[in-house]
Amino acid sequence: MKNIVILISGSGSNMAAIVRRAQQEQWSERLHARVSAVISNKADAQGLAFAREQGIATAVLDHKAFDSREAFDAALKVEIDRFEPDLVVLAGFMRILTPGFVAHYAGRLINIHPSLLPAFTGLNTHQRAIDAGCRFAGATVHQVTAELDHGAILAQAVVPVLPDDTADTLAARVLTQEHRIYPQAVAAWLRSQG
Template identity: 85%
Template sequence: MKNIVILISGSGSNMAAIVRAAEQGRWAERLNARVAAVLSNRADAQGLVFAQEHGIPTAVLDHKAFPSREAFDAALMAEIDQQAPDLVVLAGFMRILTPGFVAHYAGRLINIHPSLLPAFPGLNTHQRALDAGCRFAGATVHQVTAELDHGQILAQAVVPILPGDTAATLSARVLSQEHQIYPRAVAAWISDFSQSVA
C-alpha cells in the first residue's frame, strides 16, 4: 500500500478534498494507495477533526515548542517517516520548510499554490494579481524544491478575474478549483509512481 501523508495548518479543505476523492475513487483498490496520516503544526487546526472522523490517524507538532526551524523539521520528519510515506502533500501547511526537509523528501513532496506559477510566488497572491491588472488567476500543483514555489508544475487551473472581484471573491473561486485539481494531481502522481517502479 502506498502511503500519502498530508500536512495542514488550518481548515484542511484541500486535504478533505483529497480524502473524499480517495474514498469515492476507491484509491485503496484502484491505486493501492491511502491517506495514511494527517499532521498539523497547530492543535486547533479544524482539518484534524475531519481526518479523525474519516478514520485517519492524526498528530500535532507545535512548531513553537522547538528552539529552531531545523529542530521542528527534524521532529516532523521523524513523525512523517513513521508512516513510510511514498508522497508527502502540503495542503495549507503554513511553514517554510528547511532545505534539509525538502531534500529528505525530494521527488515526493508536493504543494498547491494559489496562483498561476511562476507568477506571484509567496503570499497575498490574489491581491497581487488584482493589483497587476491580470485577467486570469488560478492555482498550481507543483513539486517542492528549496526555492519557494519554484518546483516542477504538475497541474494548473485557470480562473477568470471578473469585474468587481476582490481578493476574497477571487480566493473563493480559485479554492474551488484547487479542490478539483489537487486530488487529480495526487492520483496521477501515485499512478505514475506505480508505473515507474513496476
C-alpha cells in the first residue's frame, strides 16, 4: 500500500478533495494507495476535523515552538516519516521548506499553486494577475524543488479573468479547478509509480 501524507495549514479543502476522490475511485483497491495521515502546523486548522471524521491519522506540529526553520523542518520530517510516505502532498501548507527537507522527499513532494506557473510565484497571485491585465489565470500542480514554485509542472487548469473580477471572485473560480486537478495529478503520480 502506497502511503500519502498531506500537509495543511487551514481549511484543507484541497486535502478533502483528494480524500473524497480516493474514496470515490477506490484508490486503495485500484491504485494500492491511501491517505495515511494529515499533518498541520496549526492546531486550529479546520481540515484536521475533516481528516479525523474520515478515520485518517492526524498530527500537529506548531512551527512557532521551534527556534529555526531548519529545526521545524527536521521535526516535521520525523513526524511525516512515521507514516512511511510514498508521496507528500502540500495542500495549503503555508510554510517555505528548507532545501534539506525538499531533498529528503525529492521526486515525491508535490504542491498546488494558484497561478499558471511560471507566472506569479509566491503570494497574492490573483490580485497580481488582475493588476497585470491577464485574460487568463489558473492553478498548477508541480513537483517541489528548493526554488519556490519552480518544480516540474504536473497539471494545470485555466480560468478566464472576467472584467469585473476581484481577487476573491477569481480565487473562488480557481479553487474550483484546484479541487479538480489536484486529485487527478495525485492519481496520475500514483499510477506512474506502478
